Amino acid sequence: MQKEAPEKERQDTELWQGRYGRMRETEKSVLLHREQKDSSIILKHSVLIPVIPDDSSQKADVGRSQKPEPSKGPPLSPRTSSEYPSLPITKNKEELVSFIESNSVVIIRGATGSGKTTQLPQFILDHYNEKNALCNIVVTQPRKIGATSIARWVAAQRKCTLGSLVGYQVALEKMATEHTRLIYMTTGVLLQKLVLAKSLTEYSHIFVDEVHERTEDMDFLLLVLRKLLHSNSRHVKIILMSATINCREFADYFATPIWGKMSPAYVFEVEGAPYTIEEFYLDDLQKLFPYRIEPPYPDDLMISPKMYDLAISLIQNFDEIEGKDFSKAQKDGGLTLSERGSVLVFLPGIHEIRCMQETLAKLVHQRLQIYPLHSSVTLEEQNGVFFSPVPGYRKVILSTNIAESSVTVPDVKYVIDFCLARRLVCDKDTNYQSLLLTWASKTNCNQRKGRAGRVSKGYCYRLVTKDFWTNEIPEYMIPEMQLVPLSTILLKVKLLNMGDPRSLLSTALSPPNLVDIVRTVLQLIEMGALSAKTDGKTQSEDGELTFLGRVLAHLPVDLYLGKMIVLGHVFGCLDECLIIAASHSLKSFFAIPAIQQLAGHRSKLAFARGVPSDSMAFVNAFKAWYSARKKGELRHPKDELSWGRENFIQIRRIREVAELYEDLKKRVSQFNMHVPEEPPSPHNSSKHRQTFILLVVIAGAFYPNYFFQQETDDRQACKELMGLNPQTTVMVKNLPPYSFLYYKQLQSLFRLCGQVKTISFDCSRAYVEFHRTSKDSGVLPEVTLSLLMANKGFRRELSIYPSEQIEICAGRRAITHLRFSRYSSVIIQLLFELNM
Ligand SMILES: Nc1ncnc2c1ncn2[C@@H]1O[C@H](COP(=O)(O)OP(=O)(O)OP(=O)(O)O)[C@@H](O)[C@H]1O
Numbered sequence: 001m002q003k004e005a006p007e008k009e010r011q012d013t014e015l016w017q018g019r020y021g022r023m024r025e026t027e028k029s030v031l032l033h034r035e036q037k038d039s040s041i042i043l044k045h046s047v048l049i050p051v052i053p054d055d056s057s058q059k060a061d062v063g064r065s066q067k068p069e070p071s072k073g074p075p076l077s078p079r080t081s082s083e084y085p086s087l088p089i090t091k092n093k094e095e096l097v098s099f100i101e102s103n104s105v106v107i108i109r110g111a112t113g114s115g116k117t118t119q120l121p122q123f124i125l126d127h128y129n130e131k132n133a134l135c136n137i138v139v140t141q142p143r144k145i146g147a148t149s150i151a152r153w154v155a156a157q158r159k160c161t162l163g164s165l166v167g168y169q170v171a172l173e174k175m176a177t178e179h180t181r182l183i184y185m186t187t188g189v190l191l192q193k194l195v196l197a198k199s200l201t202e203y204s205h206i207f208v209d210e211v212h213e214r215t216e217d218m219d220f221l222l223l224v225l226r227k228l229l230h231s232n233s234r235h236v237k238i239i240l241m242s243a244t245i246n247c248r249e250f251a252d253y254f255a256t257p258i259w260g261k262m263s264p265a266y267v268f269e270v271e272g273a274p275y276t277i278e279e280f281y282l283d284d285l286q287k288l289f290p291y292r293i294e295p296p297y298p299d300d301l302m303i304s305p306k307m308y309d310l311a312i313s314l315i316q317n318f319d320e321i322e323g324k325d326f327s328k329a330q331k332d333g334g335l336t337l338s339e340r341g342s343v344l345v346f347l348p349g350i351h352e353i354r355c356m357q358e359t360l361a362k363l364v365h366q367r368l369q370i371y372p373l374h375s376s377v378t379l380e381e382q383n384g385v386f387f388s389p390v391p392g393y394r395k396v397i398l399s400t401n402i403a404e405s406s407v408t409v410p411d412v413k414y415v416i417d418f419c420l421a422r423r424l425v426c427d428k429d430t431n432y433q434s435l436l437l438t439w440a441s442k443t444n445c446n447q448r449k450g451r452a453g454r455v456s457k458g459y460c461y462r463l464v465t466k467d468f469w470t471n472e473i474p475e476y477m478i479p480e481m482q483l484v485p486l487s488t489i490l491l492k493v494k495l496l497n498m499g500d501p502r503s504l505l506s507t508a509l510s511p512p513n514l515v516d517i518v519r520t521v522l523q524l525i526e527m528g529a530l531s532a533k534t535d536g537k538t539q540s541e542d543g544e545l546t547f548l549g550r551v552l553a554h555l556p557v558d559l560y561l562g563k564m565i566v567l568g569h570v571f572g573c574l575d576e577c578l579i580i581a582a583s584h585s586l587k588s589f590f591a592i593p594a595i596q597q598l599a600g601h602r603s604k605l606a607f608a609r610g611v612p613s614d615s616m617a618f619v620n621a622f623k624a625w626y627s628a629r630k631k632g633e634l635r636h637p638k639d640e641l642s643w644g645r646e647n648f649i650q651i652r653r654i655r656e657v658a659e660l661y662e663d664l665k666k667r668v669s670q671f672n673m674h675v676p677e678e679p680p681s682p683h684n685s686s687k688h689r690q691t692f693i694l695l696v697v698i699a700g701a702f703y704p705n706y707f708f709q710q711e712t713d714d715r716q717a718c719k720e721l722m723g724l725n726p727q728t729t730v731m732v733k734n735l736p737p738y739s740f741l742y743y744k745q746l747q748s749l750f751r752l753c754g755q756v757k758t759i760s761f762d763c764s765r766a767y768v769e770f771h772r773t774s775k776d777s778g779v780l781p782e783v784t785l786s787l788l789m790a791n792k793g794f795r796r797e798l799s800i801y802p803s804e805q806i807e808i809c810a811g812r813r814a815i816t817h818l819r820f821s822r823y824s825s826v827i828i829q830l831l832f833e834l835n836m
Helices: 004-020 025-037 056-061 088-101 116-130 144-157 187-197 216-231 247-253 282-288 305-333 350-361 379-386 442-449 466-471 486-496 501-505 517-527 547-553 559-570 574-585 594-608 614-630 637-647 651-669 684-702 714-720 739-750 781-791 803-810 816-820
Strands: 105-110 137-141 166-170 173-175 182-186 205-208 237-242 256-258 261-263 266-270 277-280 342-346 368-373 394-399 412-417 420-426 433-439 458-462 530-532 543-545 729-733 756-762 765-770 831-833
Touching (some): 088 237, 105 247, 116 137, 116 205, 144 166, 282 466, 350 651, 517 530, 517 559, 559 684, 614 637, 739 765
Parallel strands (some): 137 205, 342 394, 342 412
């Protein structure tokens, strides 16, 4: 043991020499002391002086990667520290700059609003300007609204035109020139750029903000950064930032080998927060309300009308709260609160936003200015939330997680959080990718809370109990890469075009389960999303991405549904295929209430219009709802609800389908697939043709997942049904003796399915024939309903007559053997059989 100590000391010294290069002894001891506490080094107010990194290990690649050249662009208008706003991060400016300049990868954690996003990139910008050196900084943001609003704010702070020194790029919109030195970009845009360039060297510094948001894009970006940093872009600085990050995980992921040992990336903690934010839970709100507040249940993922009411009452209560604050503020220093603080409410989706908006809109006298904020709102409309409210009005922003991180709406004082989120997950029941309602994680909720308390004290109201928060709300969200099907991940990894999928994916921060990779590649080849590799080698784990595969990688639906959309475009039924894909991706919007199951099925069958297909029912029901809305017939929520009740359609669900339908429509338009504005109204014969084509498209898309129905032997079916038409008749077997006695009971039973024409009997069998009321040929919906009734196990009771009664009914017929039978008053299950 004693002998090992000096050896360890030597290794440690070597490690330090390698890691910190030419650092002064005193500095090393400060750092060493801190490192012993935690192997992922966390620095708090460290005393680092700029050092030149010892990059002897990097020399081999110097020729391939480019160091930024001296400045050639326009003057950068340097700023002095006194000009920086007084934010927690400002006091760490010098340390942070030297820290970033002396390490390839740095992780920065600091409270929400501490100045990471807006200030830190500017520190670097000014540092380079002071040295008269060129830098090119990119900062990623998870969403467009963050990238654009932050760029606008930073440009205003630097008193420069947006798009000159400071700019942004989101999707196809770019506000930047070749002179731009600090650009804010969405994570997806940077990912695409890097994948095309296969190098990081366009930038001197890459800031990945809100790195806790583990979307597929984020994890792919981290994977690409790590790969390129270690290959051809060693001089580029990478800075990962978040307020709610598991530093250890990221530090280990970006570990670098130093003297044969993996050394985790450096972590810097910015201390302090701009303002305090008080937290409240349902328990704390109880005293505000006269009724008992029901706590949520873990599996009860919905917002009940009571919870909406509670949130609304809370908003109404803010006037009172502010009144109290106002008197306190006056006492403290004579301050005046002239404005009513804005409220930011986090809801899981557009439907919930609409529900709350409709209720709030009724409170006319409350002088509320309401802003819905979600992905379907245009960027211009989104920017409206940043404007000051009309004096005397309270701004209420109803937002999805779009405003969860990054953004600063300066006047937001209150955050109300239902702690819910909609996430793209692989549904266990259907195995389809779908947007499901889930509890948000503590990380997400803390980000939401951080939207208040940025320019003044804030308040956060979580509409769950404290107990629920502690025990049921998960700490972190599961990374998307582990939730979506492997086939989707494989297509995305093929888009990166950076090597074979298995080795690339195994280097991800949270790799997906790759056990099924061979089978999944085969499935993708079979469906035409990948073509077999043509380089001569047997490639069971890889293939070339086809056009179809490229489209599928951009659609948030199951791959077979995605293929159906593409085929729909080819065969002129894109709109219908988009509806089907959206409907199958979410929970069915058809309501089949327990007490009216048959009525629910009947309505669905009516929408299917004689085609035995759920997909057709979805298309026709959706179109009926859509056109009724377009004509303004469902303008009032009450009308829409009663339309839903009449047609057995759940309005909330069909609205969600509409959301996804619009989203898919937008996504496929990038590939030049457009739904015609006004489809020509086809006459009857071509309507049938269209339906036939659509059915062929569905079958083609789901190949090989379909089966052939056996040829039906009509003659045999007719024979079994005593010559009756199998399309209008069902047969009931196993009836008790003297089956004719049950005529009335059977009649009332089958009346639930439709209008009964005749019932004929043959021993223990009965043949129930329905009326054909329309001119349509084919199997009657009544027949299908009868089958459903049998197959779904609807237990129907048939009261067996006691022997005495049978004797009376049977008249002179011999019934002696029944006296001893055990049939009396048993419940029998009917068996229906349809022969076609
Ligand atoms: N648009 C704006 N209007 C007014 N003040 C702003 C604006 N944007 C930023 N600020 C101020 O700058 C501070 C720092 O914001 P910044 O976005 O840099 O913080 P952050 O640490 O990145 O926060 P987060 O972790 O929430 O992204 C805010 O707390 C606020 O005081």
